[in-house]
Amino acid sequence: MAKAPALRKAEPPVPNRERPDEPKPYEASKDELIEFYKQMLLIRRFEEKAGQLYGLGLIGGFCHLYIGQEAVAVGLQSALTEKDSVITGYRDHGHMLLCGIPPQDVMAELTGRAAGISKGKGGSMHMFSVEHKFYGGHGIVGAQVSLGTGLGFSHKYKGDGGVCLAYFGDGAANQGQVYESFNMAELWKLPVIYVIENNQYAMGTSVNRASAEDQLYRRGESFRIPGIQVDGMDVLACRGAAEEALAWVRAGKGPIILEMKTYRYRGHSMSDPAKYRSREEVQAVRDKSDPIEHVKKLLEEKGVTESDLKVVEQQIRKIVNEAADFAEQTPEPDAAELYTDVLVEKY
Amino acid sequence: MPIEIKMPALSPTMEEGTLAKWLVKEGDVVKSGDIMAEIETDKATMEFEAVDEGTIGKILVAEGTDNVKVGTVIATLDGEGEEPSSGERAGDSANAQPKEAQPADKAPPAPESNVPMAAESGTQQLHAAAEQKAKVSDPAIPEGTEMVKITLREALRDAMAEEMRADERVFVIGEEVAQYQGAYKVTQGLLAEFGDKRVIDTPITEYGFAGVGAGAAMGGLRPIVEFMTFNFALQAIDHIINSAAKTNYMSGGQMRCPIVFRGPNGAASRVGAQHSHNFAAWYASVPGLIVIAPYDAADAKGLMKAAIRTDDPVVFLENELLYGRTFEVPKLDDYVLPIGKARIMREGKDVTIVSYSIGVGLALEAAEKLAGEGIDAEVIDLRTLRPLDTETVLASLKKTNRLVIAEENWATCSIASEIQAVCMEQGFDDLDAPVLRVTNEDVPMPYAANLEKLMLVTADKIVAAVKKVTYRG
Numbered sequence: 001m002a003k004a005p006a007l008r009k010a011e012p013p014v015p016n017r018e019r020p021d022e023p024k025p026y027e028a029s030k031d032e033l034i035e036f037y038k039q040m041l042l043i044r045r046f047e048e049k050a051g052q053l054y055g056l057g058l059i060g061g062f063c064h065l066y067i068g069q070e071a072v073a074v075g076l077q078s079a080l081t082e083k084d085s086v087i088t089g090y091r092d093h094g095h096m097l098l099c100g101i102p103p104q105d106v107m108a109e110l111t112g113r114a115a116g117i118s119k120g121k122g123g124s125m126h127m128f129s130v131e132h133k134f135y136g137g138h139g140i141v142g143a144q145v146s147l148g149t150g151l152g153f154s155h156k157y158k159g160d161g162g163v164c165l166a167y168f169g170d171g172a173a174n175q176g177q178v179y180e181s182f183n184m185a186e187l188w189k190l191p192v193i194y195v196i197e198n199n200q201y202a203m204g205t206s207v208n209r210a211s212a213e214d215q216l217y218r219r220g221e222s223f224r225i226p227g228i229q230v231d232g233m234d235v236l237a238c239r240g241a242a243e244e245a246l247a248w249v250r251a252g253k254g255p256i257i258l259e260m261k262t263y264r265y266r267g268h269s270m271s272d273p274a275k276y277r278s279r280e281e282v283q284a285v286r287d288k289s290d291p292i293e294h295v296k297k298l299l300e301e302k303g304v305t306e307s308d309l310k311v312v313e314q315q316i317r318k319i320v321n322e323a324a325d326f327a328e329q330t331p332e333p334d335a336a337e338l339y340t341d342v343l344v345e346k347y
Numbered sequence: 348m349p350i351e352i353k354m355p356a357l358s359p360t361m362e363e364g365t366l367a368k369w370l371v372k373e374g375d376v377v378k379s380g381d382i383m384a385e386i387e388t389d390k391a392t393m394e395f396e397a398v399d400e401g402t403i404g405k406i407l408v409a410e411g412t413d414n415v416k417v418g419t420v421i422a423t424l425d426g427e428g429e430e431p432s433s434g435e436r437a438g439d440s441a442n443a444q445p446k447e448a449q450p451a452d453k454a455p456p457a458p459e460s461n462v463p464m465a466a467e468s469g470t471q472q473l474h475a476a477a478e479q480k481a482k483v484s485d486p487a488i489p490e491g492t493e494m495v496k497i498t499l500r501e502a503l504r505d506a507m508a509e510e511m512r513a514d515e516r517v518f519v520i521g522e523e524v525a526q527y528q529g530a531y532k533v534t535q536g537l538l539a540e541f542g543d544k545r546v547i548d549t550p551i552t553e554y555g556f557a558g559v560g561a562g563a564a565m566g567g568l569r570p571i572v573e574f575m576t577f578n579f580a581l582q583a584i585d586h587i588i589n590s591a592a593k594t595n596y597m598s599g600g601q602m603r604c605p606i607v608f609r610g611p612n613g614a615a616s617r618v619g620a621q622h623s624h625n626f627a628a629w630y631a632s633v634p635g636l637i638v639i640a641p642y643d644a645a646d647a648k649g650l651m652k653a654a655i656r657t658d659d660p661v662v663f664l665e666n667e668l669l670y671g672r673t674f675e676v677p678k679l680d681d682y683v684l685p686i687g688k689a690r691i692m693r694e695g696k697d698v699t700i701v702s703y704s705i706g707v708g709l710a711l712e713a714a715e716k717l718a719g720e721g722i723d724a725e726v727i728d729l730r731t732l733r734p735l736d737t738e739t740v741l742a743s744l745k746k747t748n749r750l751v752i753a754e755e756n757w758a759t760c761s762i763a764s765e766i767q768a769v770c771m772e773q774g775f776d777d778l779d780a781p782v783l784r785v786t787n788e789d790v791p792m793p794y795a796a797n798l799e800k801l802m803l804v805t806a807d808k809i810v811a812a813v814k815k816v817t818y819r820g
Binding site: 085087116117118119120121122126127128129130131135136137138139140143145146147148149150151152153154155157158176177179180181183184187188340341342343344345347 | 518544547549550552554555556557558559560561562563564565566567568585586589590593594595596597598599600601602603605634635637657658659685686687731734
């Protein structure tokens with residue numbers, strides 16, 4: 001009879017390579033917290049308004065709202081500097097506002113007007129602003145991951161010290177090109193932060209119905225890209241993760257993955273009845289984990305009063321209403337615009 | 348009987364090569380797997396292994412000999428138990444004639460091979476047509492310009508190198524472009540000159556690196572993305588179409604994607620269905636893209652430079668069968684051609700033959716045959732497929748009133764179909780006969796040499812079509 005192997009003493013596994021530290025929640029000053037609050041509220045009210053205009057038939061096609069996920073983009077992008085770039089998929093309105101693109105330019109694009117950021121030729125899913133280092137706004141699931149890797153490549157090539165923040169969802173996380181990109185990014189140590197906005201549903205398919213490894217922050221392991229899972233409903237956790245990720249990438253250690261656990265309150269797009277989850281599920285998240293309510297509480301703890309917040313609320317509503325009025329009234333593109341911008345040069 | 352060792356074909360397009368070096372000498376015993384010689388093909392230096400065992404009898408082609416035809420007996424091998432075939436046992440003769448001392452034209456005539464090529468295939472005809480028509484010159488080149496003979500592959504490389512010297516933002520990325528010197532040697536030498544920051548080997552991940560290239564272009568760089576062949580670009584077509592072609596429009600003209608996607612396209616030699624596809628019409632159907640498909644080396648150079656410089660995304664379709672072909676290229680410091688301009692390769696008055704890429708060689712060959720029969724054909728090389736130079740085509744039609752399109756592609760939804768439509772819509776009153784398409788057969792590319800030959804467009808098929816439209820058949 002073979003001798004039973006001696007029991008080994010359980011020891012914690014030794015990491016075989018350097019890993020980033022567990023991020024700490026960001027310690028925000030009162031002013032910073034107010035700023036986070038404002039930004040999140042701007043996104044929420046903007047998106048609610050967009051949903052309303054869609055219902056009125058002023059916005060057409062596909063329109064994907066960011067409501068519920070605000071803390072992710074606000075927390076992460078608040079840590080960026082002017083040299084950094086941002087790219088995302090089609091749920092892009094919030095990211096654009098945070099890049100400093102005027103709300104009326106975004107809203108006018110949603111209504112398909114000449115004053116829109118893409119002259120009315122892009123629509124909700126295809127918006128860009130090179131000036132604000134926002135590179136889209138891409139309608140093909142996962143494409144922005146390779147493109148974002150290319151932006152990271154250009155930062156490194158130019159030596160401008162910039163980092164590309166490349167957002168994608170839990171659905172895109174299963175696309176092949178994501179892994180092709182991971183491989184090259186780590187191989188070439190590109191300055192890219194891959195942000196997986198895990199809002200639990202890829203359209204109507206939940207993460208565990210679509211992902212063999214549903215802990216998406218581990219998806220870089222076979223490429224030696226470290227990943228961190230983050231509470232995407234907590235803006236301070238998001239900002240803290242951004243600090244850690246930026247330090248890693250800026251130190252030349254290559255890309256990093258942040259899996260942001262978040263939730264979208266609305267359907268996948270305006271035309272999604274969201275029958276794949278219960279109302280109770282959505283309501284429970286709204287009640288217990290709303291990112292804006294969370295900051296509101298923190299602000300109250302810091303002595304900000306209800307009436308102070310009301311003032312903020314009014315300011316935001318005013319900005320959004322003005323953007324919506326502008327987007328409704330500003331004219332559609334001139335018919336001649338149909339033929340412009342197809343090519344840059346004349347042949 | 349000694350075994351004859353023949354000059355091997357070491358690439359699908361190789362017809363001849365240089366016997367660079369013998370690694371064995373007469374009297375050496377070799378067994379299978381031993382490396383006997385180094386042979387330079389049109390693409391690389393290859394090692395030539397022994398298959399049979401025995402003793403090297405006589406070395407018949409000295410090292411350093413150029414232009415040794417495939418199938419030429421280069422040495423003999425005495426099998427076991429056989430008498431040596433020659434008395435010269437000393438190995439000196441094998442190494443006695445270095446290249447300099449023995450120019451190819453003075454070398455002892457290499458024994459003629461009794462098997463010239465295994466089988467005649469269709470791509471050999473395409474290849475041969477390009478050889479016959481290698482002497483073409485562009486009227487646009489200033490008179491008195493010195494012309495140098497280089498291969499099309501060198502012309503492409505020179506174009507890239509010149510643009511890389513001129514613009515720090517230009518870089519080359521793709522599979523085997525750097526250390527391997529290019530799967531088809533097109534990027535040869537670029538790594539040495541520009542370093543690994545600007546000449547970048549990728550993993551075999553077309554979708555990924557096409558996206559990385561497009562993203563880098565959006566970020567302000569000027570990538571040249573090489574696809575080993577355009578067959579593999581199908582994996583990346585999303586980025587070519589959705590990311591590169593549409594960006595400028597979707598962004599209202601503020602975000603650009605100045606990128607060149609390049610590589611061989613169309614039928615290569617005996618590589619079968621998955622490696623023999625012409626994608627010209629696919630890309631040419633997409634607004635936002637520039638599509639270029641040059642025929643000769645001068646156009647390849649001038650148009651590649653233009654492609655790298657333009658702010659628009661370019662699909663640059665090369666042809667593997669033409670890479671090794673030598674053409675005259677003007678010796679000018681900065682030879683850049685306009686995109687979107689066709690070229691009249693041969694003037695004629697009776698009929699117009701329109702083509703592009705490797706089809707131009709066939710069209711010119713057909714035109715010569717037709718001249719012998721008293722039909723004076725005009726041959727137009729489209730060069731750019733989007734935007735299409737319909738003006739040149741229609742002007743020629745106005746003159747000849749008859750038009751045939753020759754295309755190494757399927758007929759359905761082809762460039763030929765497009766030219767037909769243009770002639771119908773805009774040249775109807777000039778037509779004295781229906782416009783005919785001369786293309787490949789409507790089947791996937793077969794492997795067998797005889798079937799490949801049947802499948803592909805030929806000069807004879809062009810001649811037959813021309814006779815039809817001139818009512819001479």
